[in-house]
Every structure is written in structure tokens, then in C-alpha cells.
Amino acid sequence: MNRTLRLFALIAFGTLGVAACGSDSTGTGTGLLTVRMTDAPFPFSDVARVDVFVVRVDARTSEPTDAEATDESNTSGWTTVATPNTSINLLDLGDGKTTNLGATTLATGTYNGFRLIIDPSKSSITLKDGTQPAIMFPSAGHSGIKINLDKPIELTENGSVMTLDFDIGSSFVMRGNNARNGFIFKPVIRAVAEDITGSVSGSVHANSATGAAVPDATVEVLTAGSLLADADPTHIVRSTSTDANGNFRVAFLLPGTYVLRATPPTASGFKPALLAGGLTITTGTEVQNQIIVVAP
Numbered sequence: 001m002n003r004t005l006r007l008f009a010l011i012a013f014g015t016l017g018v019a020a021c022g023s024d025s026t027g028t029g030t031g032l033l034t035v036r037m038t039d040a041p042f043p044f045s046d047v048a049r050v051d052v053f054v055v056r057v058d059a060r061t062s063e064p065t066d067a068e069a070t071d072e073s074n075t076s077g078w079t080t081v082a083t084p085n086t087s088i089n090l091l092d093l094g095d096g097k098t099t100n101l102g103a104t105t106l107a108t109g110t111y112n113g114f115r116l117i118i119d120p121s122k123s124s125i126t127l128k129d130g131t132q133p134a135i136m137f138p139s140a141g142h143s144g145i146k147i148n149l150d151k152p153i154e155l156t157e158n159g160s161v162m163t164l165d166f167d168i169g170s171s172f173v174m175r176g177n178n179a180r181n182g183f184i185f186k187p188v189i190r191a192v193a194e195d196i197t198g199s200v201s202g203s204v205h206a207n208s209a210t211g212a213a214v215p216d217a218t219v220e221v222l223t224a225g226s227l228l229a230d231a232d233p234t235h236i237v238r239s240t241s242t243d244a245n246g247n248f249r250v251a252f253l254l255p256g257t258y259v260l261r262a263t264p265p266t267a268s269g270f271k272p273a274l275l276a277g278g279l280t281i282t283t284g285t286e287v288q289n290q291i292i293v294v295a296p
Contacts (some may be wrong), residue, residue, distance in 0.1 A: 033059070033111075034103040034157035035082045046128050046179050050090045050168055053122035055142060057082040057102065057164075059153075063112040069146035070138070072117055079106065087122055090168055108155050114147040114191055116164065117249075125172065127179055134182035135172070150192040150254055161194040163252045165238070192252050198281040202251040202290030204242050204262045206270060209291045213246025214264050217294070221279070222249055222259040228274055230261075253281045262292040271293040 036056050060077040068074050082102025120137035127133065137143060151160045153162050171189040175181040200221070204214040220239040222230060237258060260275035273294045279287065 003078045008125070029108045029157045030105050031108045031155045031157045032103060032105050033081055033153070033155050034159065034161040035101050035164065047125055048128045048130075049124075049126040050172070051087050051122075051124050051126070052090060052166075053087045053119040054084050054101065055117040055119055056080050056084070058115050058117065058144075059106065059111050060113040061109060061111055062145060069113070069115040070144045072142045072144050077113075078115075079104070081106070082196050090166065106155055107295055108157055111153040111155060112149065114149070114153075114164075115143045116147060116187075116189060118143050118145065120185070125179075125183060131180065136175075136182065136184045138185065144187055145187040145189045147189045150190060151196070153191070153193050157289065162191050163194045163197075163253060165190040165192070170233075176226070192254060194252060196283050197252045197254060198283055199249065199251040199253060199286040200260065200279055200281065200290055201247070201286060201288050202275075202292065203246045203248065204264070204292045205246060205296060206268075207293065207295055209293055211293070213242070213244075213264070214263050214268065214270065214294060215242050215244045215246055217242045217246070217248075217268075218263045219248045219250065219292070220261045220263070221253060222261055224257045224259065224278075226261075226274060228261065255281050255283050257281075260290065260292065262294055264294050269296050271296065 032212050057080070058078040059081045060079065064075060064077075068076075081104040084101045091156055119142055120135070121140060123135070123137075124132050125135060147164060151159060167188040167190070171186060172183040173186055174183055204217045204219065206209040206214055218239060218241050221233045221237040224239060226232075226235045237248050238253060240250050242262075258279045258281065260279045262275075263272040263273055264270040271294060273292055275292050279290070281287065
């Protein structure tokens with residue numbers, strides 16, 4: 001079952017400096033950077049828990065290569081901004097529930113690089129029957145994950161809140177057609193400064209705007225111009241699923257024009273549909289009461 005889950009952070013640290021790649025990368029003042037984390041939908045209905053042991057979050061002004069982000073021993077230019085050192089069940093964080101990761105005071109300026117350090121040996125997936133299938137991680141030791149930024153994080157003296165979007169469904173790839181066969185870990189994490197984003201909420205209904213609610217429908221925010229049958233994963237900006245009442249909410253969207261698509265469960269007999277008129281997001285606002293109508 002697809003779900004949108006949120007993992008937030010707010011722990012204060014002392015004032016820290018950060019190595020810069022150029023003299024114009026940071027300012028002379030400082031600002032509080034708060035790190036938050038959320039995850040995109042997890043599509044496997046037979047999974048009870050997704051426990052990820054989060055060691056820390058690092059930041060730097062210059063964009064790292066994948067190798068620089070992966071190598072935990074490479075500390076060049078990196079400053080640790082959060083050290084939760086805890087196991088978090090991502091499936092516990094639905095319906096807007098939050099948990100704290102961390103925050104720190106950094107030099108003001110533009111930050112182009114972030115990485116998440118996890119401990120695979122303490123991370124696991126538990127199925128609803130209580131079994132824990134094997135997960136193939138890149139390394140048995142701590143793994144650094146490069147965080148893809150929607151836009152560089154601009155830290156001012158007023159502070160900034162960065163949200164990490166941990167796409168569980170893409171990060172844990174099922175081996176074969178059964179979750180018991182195990183998973184391959186291919187991390188996909190995005191980030192955006194929350195203060196420049198907006199959100200959308202609404203519901204999915206069958207046959208008409210007042211028809212029966214459609215639960216467990218996948219709702220995707222697609223790039224402008226995407227078509228109903230678009231299968232290009234790079235066109236998926238964010239995604240979630242409807243709850244038991246057919247309702248959905250997608251947060252942390254950059255301002256712009258999008259296409260909103262609902263795909264009902266296969267067993268429902270209904271076909272995918274788009275939100276009529278498209279979707280326009282503006283900073284600091286939520287577009288509400290958006291209804292997507294699906295039909296056989």
C-alpha cells in the first residue's frame with residue numbers, strides 16, 4: 001500500500017563553521033539550518049516495518065560526487081548537521097506524524113551538498129508475517145547516501161528548514177515478484193528547503209466528483225506536459241496514496257505547474273485519470289479540495 005510518510009528534525013547544536021569551495025559560497029553571518037525528512041510512497045502491501053538506522057546528516061557548500069558522498073571517511077568540506085543515531089520505522093510516520101533528527105547553526109550561504117549516513121547492519125524490513133527478508137546493501141558498514149537537491153539550500157540569518165524525501169518504494173527494490181525474495185537497496189533521497197514550497201490535497205472518487213471514494217489509489221505529481229500514460233520515472237516529482245476515505249496530500253512541492261495523476265488499485269477495475277485543468281503550486285500555500293474522478 002502506498003503511503004506518504006514524514007520524518008522531521010529539530011535538535012539544536014552549537015555554532016559551527018563549514019569549509020567553502022569558494023569565497024562567495026558563504027556569508028559573514030550565521031543561520032540555523034533545520035533538517036527534516038519525509039519519504040515517498042512505499043508500494044508493498046505485505047510490509048509491516050521499514051526500520052532504517054540513521055547515523056547522521058552531513059552538509060557542505062560544494063556539490064559532492066557520488067563517491068565523495070558514499071565514503072564516510074571522506075570528511076573534506078563536510079559538516080555534521082544532525083546525529084540522531086537511532087532506528088526509525090518509516091511506516092510509523094504516516095498521517096503527518098513527526099520525529100526529530102537534528103539542526104545546527106552554519107555560516108549563511110548556499111549549500112549544494114548533503115548526505116545521509118545509515119547503518120545497514122541495524123536496518124531491516126519486516127513483513128506482516130513477522131519474517132525479515134534479506135536486503136542487499138552496497139556495504140555492510142556505514143553507507144553514505146548522496147541527497148539530490150531540488151534546488152540548492154539558501155541559508156539566511158532567518159534560518160531554513162530542509163526536508164529530505166526518502167523514496168522507500170524506489171530505494172528498496174523487490175527481488176522477483178514476492179517480498180519474501182528480499183530487496184536490493186538503491187537509495188533515492190531528495191531534498192528541498194521547506195520555506196519555498198507549497199502543497200496540494202484532495203480526494204479520488206469513482207465515476208463522478210460525488211461518487212464513492214477510492215482508497216489505496218496512487219497519486220503522482222508529474223512534470224508539466226506529462227501525459228496520462230507517461231511511464232518515465234524522471235517525470236514523477238512526488239507521489240503518495242489515498243487513505244481509506246480516498247483522501248490524499250502531497251507536500252514540499254516547488255512553485256510551478258504540474259500534472260496530477262491518480263492510478264486506482266488494479267483490482268478496483270478503474271483506470272488512471274488526470275486532474276482536470278492541471279495543478280499550479282505557489283510558495284506557502286496549499287491547493288485544497290482537488291478531486292480526481294476515475295472510471296472503468
